[in-house]
Amino acid sequence: MVVPGGSTTRIGVPRSILHYEFGGIIARFLGGLGVDVELSPPTRREIFAAGKRAVIDELCFPIKIFVGHVAYLVAQQVDRVVIPVIVGHENDRMFPCHPRSRLADIVRALGVCEESQLLTPAFRFHKDGLSVEGFQGLARSLGFSKAACSKALEEATAVNLCRRSVDAGRGGPTLGLIGRPYVTADDWANHHIVQRLQRLGCRVVTEEDAGNAGYAPEGTGLHFALAARTLNLARQWDEKPEVNGLVFLLPFNCGPDGDIARYLTGTIAKPMLTLVLDELRSSAGMTTRLEAFIDLLGRSAVAVGGRSL
Amino acid sequence: MNHFTFSWGSNYIAVRGLLRALGHELSSPPRITPAIVQRGIELAHPFLCFSGKLVLGQIAAQLEKGDRRLAFMSSLGPEACRCADTCDYMDSLFGGYTGFSAHRFGGGSFDQALANLRSHFGPSVRRHQVVKAYAAFLGKVDLIHKVEKRCTALRCLAATPGRVRELKREALQRIDRAAGPAALWRVSRWFDRGAGSLPLREEGPALRVGVVGGEHILCELDSIMAVIEETAERGIFLDWRGGFRLLARATRASLEPLKEKCRGHLHGAPSTSEVFSCAHAVDFIREGYDGLLHVYAFGCMPQTAIKPILQRMAASAGVPLLSLSIGDRFAEEGLENRLEAFIDLLQARKGKGVGK
Numbered sequence: 022m023v024v025p026g027g028s029t030t031r032i033g034v035p036r037s038i039l040h041y042e043f044g045g046i047i048a049r050f051l052g053g054l055g056v057d058v059e060l061s062p063p064t065r066r067e068i069f070a071a072g073k074r075a076v077i078d079e080l081c082f083p084i085k086i087f088v089g090h091v092a093y094l095v096a097q098q099v100d101r102v103v104i105p106v107i108v109g110h111e112n113d114r115m116f117p118c119h120p121r122s123r124l125a126d127i128v129r130a131l132g133v134c135e136e137s138q139l140l141t142p143a144f145r146f147h148k149d150g151l152s153v154e155g156f157q158g159l160a161r162s163l164g165f166s167k168a169a170c171s172k173a174l175e176e177a178t179a180v181n182l183c184r185r186s187v188d189a190g191r192g193g194p195t196l197g198l199i200g201r202p203y204v205t206a207d208d209w210a211n212h213h214i215v216q217r218l219q220r221l222g223c224r225v226v227t228e229e230d231a232g233n234a235g236y237a238p239e240g241t242g243l244h245f246a247l248a249a250r251t252l253n254l255a256r257q258w259d260e261k262p263e264v265n266g267l268v269f270l271l272p273f274n275c276g277p278d279g280d281i282a283r284y285l286t287g288t289i290a291k292p293m294l295t296l297v298l299d300e301l302r303s304s305a306g307m308t309t310r311l312e313a314f315i316d317l318l319g320r321s322a323v324a325v326g327g328r329s330l
Numbered sequence: 331m332n333h334f335t336f337s338w339g340s341n342y343i344a345v346r347g348l349l350r351a352l353g354h355e356l357s358s359p360p361r362i363t364p365a366i367v368q369r370g371i372e373l374a375h376p377f378l379c380f381s382g383k384l385v386l387g388q389i390a391a392q393l394e395k396g397d398r399r400l401a402f403m404s405s406l407g408p409e410a411c412r413c414a415d416t417c418d419y420m421d422s423l424f425g426g427y428t429g430f431s432a433h434r435f436g437g438g439s440f441d442q443a444l445a446n447l448r449s450h451f452g453p454s455v456r457r458h459q460v461v462k463a464y465a466a467f468l469g470k471v472d473l474i475h476k477v478e479k480r481c482t483a484l485r486c487l488a489a490t491p492g493r494v495r496e497l498k499r500e501a502l503q504r505i506d507r508a509a510g511p512a513a514l515w516r517v518s519r520w521f522d523r524g525a526g527s528l529p530l531r532e533e534g535p536a537l538r539v540g541v542v543g544g545e546h547i548l549c550e551l552d553s554i555m556a557v558i559e560e561t562a563e564r565g566i567f568l569d570w571r572g573g574f575r576l577l578a579r580a581t582r583a584s585l586e587p588l589k590e591k592c593r594g595h596l597h598g599a600p601s602t603s604e605v606f607s608c609a610h611a612v613d614f615i616r617e618g619y620d621g622l623l624h625v626y627a628f629g630c631m632p633q634t635a636i637k638p639i640l641q642r643m644a645a646s647a648g649v650p651l652l653s654l655s656i657g658d659r660f661a662e663e664g665l666e667n668r669l670e671a672f673i674d675l676l677q678a679r680k681g682k683g684v685g686k
Contacts (some may be wrong), residue, residue, distance in 0.1 A: 077641075079634045079655065106597040113438075119631040122599035123639075130595075130638040141597055242418065271377075276631050278376030280419055287422045 030163075031057045032140065033094030033102040034180045037064065037087040038121060041203040042247070043151055043236070046177050047103060050156055053166050053173030059099050061090040064209035068093050073129045073300060082272040082299050083203050084120055084127065086210055092133050103140040105129060105155065111147045115237050115246045118277050134167070193222030194318045197258035199251050200270030201278065202228065204298055211270050211298060212307045218268070221315055226264065231257055247278040252285070259289040266292040266318050273299035292318055334397040335359060336388040339549030340478065341574045343506045344470035345403050348435065350509070351463035352451065354358070356401070361392050362553040369659050373423060380657045381546035398429040401450070403467075404436045411413045418669050459621065463598065468578065470505055475575035476518070477501045478551055480489050480525055483569070485562035489529045535567035540614025542572060542607040542640070543625035544633045547576050547656055554656055557665045568623075571613070571684060572606040590592035595639050604636035611640055614649075621650045621676045628657030648684075650675060 034040060034048040040060075051058045061068070064086055072089025080165040094102050094326040104125040106312065120127065125141045128134050144155030153174065160170035196218060204210050205227060218225050231254055237246040240252045251269075269285065271278050282295050294314040296307070333349060335342050337359040346356035360366060362384055378386075383460065389400060419433040433450040433452065437443035440657050443464065447455045481498040485491045492616055501524070504517040530556025539561075547554055588609035589598070595608050611622055624640055626633035637653055644651035652672040 120635040123635040130642040279375035283375040
């Protein structure tokens, strides 16, 4: 595609962390501007392996996946890779976790991507999503007008590329899936958990089924935006009689979600299964834990006089 | 009313100064021992940073002793971390202790600080009392910082390190007892005279090492950092510029020059301890320090995020960097071995004139 300056530029968007977190809006926005967008493919083992090779061990599992996506795009010889810098909530009281706000710095320091290839627009966010100013800055940096930005943003906001449809299940328990969007929506990262649960006869409800919870709900008092979102959703489903239990996907070494997991264990009434997701992949171990949890749900329903699930 | 808190090294003394200015008292937190570390590990989720586990261990130990009113100091803006949202979390962990309450002081502005104090002590807290309390707090934070930093330097430079340790102990006790700015000023003068009168070694430092890292760990000079600080007595000049003082005094305006130093390494994401670490590493490299020590708690998100950035900075500048992650399996022997190897490497480089 030809950007206003007259040159052809292919821009890579990593299908990871921020892509899922903001419902794919960056890729749609760039597409709406007419930019040639290359969205990296869904995560697979080779992508993760490339990230893992580059990243220090202590960084969390999703960051290793993210870096793998950037490495993939660089290998595809895109001209630029867009990695937004998420600065914080407009209210200055909620923030992304530190590694997530430093993705561009980490990628640059690891040498995965040249400085000149990085496109790093700064975004603030509000309760419903990313602020307009960030999109304007991104469009401006590519030479597009404010009018073109507004039109592309309007189109981009209309659809959500990351929305998943979930079937009605087969009479088994209804489970609420909670966790960061980039693990609940990334099938490789979460061991295809939705399909596994459906095969076990469960109905799985995700954040989208819970209505418009917004990006960063206020009122929890929490410092980290996504932890607030998880907490809100868990509390919401804890109140809903049609949800029988919660499955919390906790990526390895995620500090904020570790706190939330411990907090939820002590404060919610519904049974909750916390699954730590990491690079050690054992489908047998995963299936065993899921089966045990569903079995437990069925037994506890009978124990309290409910129907057998 | 008696409160308790966690240590932040010696900075609990400053929190006590704030409470005393409001007519309340604060117990001295227990020293960090293996039993306290173990208690924290048992209480916390494994992904909580090691500093957080130490905090939980210290809180549990004091609750078991009978204390009930936890008060802790935290900023509320981007400099904050998990500690900004811990009250509910602490309630969920320690609510079983009858009468337990957790309250956070601090704030990104005077009005927030006032509101926080009023929410704990009631609406009768007046503005002038808050000014007085925070003057005591910040005055003590500054003086504690000065004493600890200068005493660490003197452990390398003075001919009698034992007298340095005595001077520090006495200075901290005097800071704790000091009531009001005039008394603090007298302690400061007394300390300056004492430090100035110590005889110095004839030879200068063998090496200069800049220390950067997580504020919680850097503050713990008498426990976790003790092993690192002891290297000063082997002629290693240790310097650090972060710590609790920087967090307590951080404002948007004061962060700007630090962010400017980080340009080229960090984008404009929220400012937390990684900005401090990065800016100070830039300074140490520019000032020709022989090596960099990056000390942080395992699981500390800002410091984990900054680690690859520091590694790249150090590699580009040709300055050796040792990253010390302090975690659940912290053992003094392991730390000593790594430090010794690092210092040997620095000495060998210096001997060969590498990097100069």
